[in-house]
Amino acid sequence: MRKQLLGWAALPILGYAGICAWLFAKQRELIYLPQDTRVDAAQTDFAIERDGVRLRGWVVNPARHEPVIYFGGNAERVENRREQLGRVLPGRSIYLVAYRGYGANEGAPSETALFADALAVFDDVQARHPGEAVSVIGSSLGSGVASYVASRRPVSRLVLVAPFDSLAAVAQAHYRMFPIRWIVKDRFDSAGYLHGYQGPVMVIRAGRDQVIPASSTNRLIGSLGRPPQVIDLPKADHNTIGTDPGFEQALQKFML
Structure with missing residues (x-):
């Protein structure tokens, strides 16, 4: 017994x-949730090669100056941002490249691969616009990618939309009863990467964000070496933050 x-x-x-x-x-x-982002390669108009993978995406206003690179969210079809960003930033060239395994891209996503790919994209854009300032926008998961790029490259202006201090902390908040901090391999430690960044930063956060806890965004803000401009959109949630009227106004003003 x-x-x-x-x-x-x-x-x-x-x-x-x-x-x-x-x-x-x-x-x-x-x-990583690339399932709903898949498109045919023929629908893209921009590509670079890295590590045997052809990374494809889109470019808006390629002949303009002071380029902007956009890194999207976890399950985001980045091409859907073309019209908005082109309208809000009409004087800029805008590059939107899907992650490996997303869009028309082969390969499997991982933190290491996404970070290296993002640096390659930045270097390619910088080479296409010699001597010009390059700004970066990162949304949700893309805020982690953008933060890493800003720690390794001369990012002129940095916009973080629905950002977090680390992906491990966000995952722990959603799975409280499990030791997620010890399990997660792809940590996206934005707070650590941005600690020494001194360029202008704008943080846009949603008051009803159901994915990124407010505490995670607050810890990121508190860790920055230079106080950021913080835009609160109290009526927006994680999925509607980009369509909130205040989003475009803030982005346009910050990028002037």
Whole structure:
């Protein structure tokens, strides 16, 4: 009887350990959601080669100056931002490149790959616009990519939309009963990367964000070496922040 009771008592522990193991094994499938972003390569108009992968995307106003690079959210079709960004920033060239595994791109997404790809995109854009300032916009997951780029390249202006201090902290907030901080491999430590960044930063946050906890964004803001301009959109949530009337106004004013 005692052994049977001990066996029953061990079941919750085994179940918990099993869930932790599943989260560890499946984490990149939970983090990256490219399924709804796929497009045919013929629909893109910009590409660079890196590490055997052709990274494709779109460019708006290629002949203009002071380029802007846009890094999108987790399941975002970045091409859907072309009209908005072209209208809000009509004097700029705007580059929107899907992550590997997203859009028309081959490969599998990971933090290491996305960071290296983003640097390659920045270097390519800088080469196309020699001597010009290059600004970067990152939304949600893209804020983590943009933060890394700003820590490694001369980003002129940085816009972070619905940003976080680290992806590990966000994941822990959503899975409180599991040791996510120890499980997550792709950590996207934006607070660490931006600690020494001294360029102008604008943070745009949604008052009803159901994905990025307010505490995570607040920790990022508090970690910045230079106080950012903070734009609060109290009626927006994580999915509507880019369509809030205040979003375009803030972006246009900051980029002037």
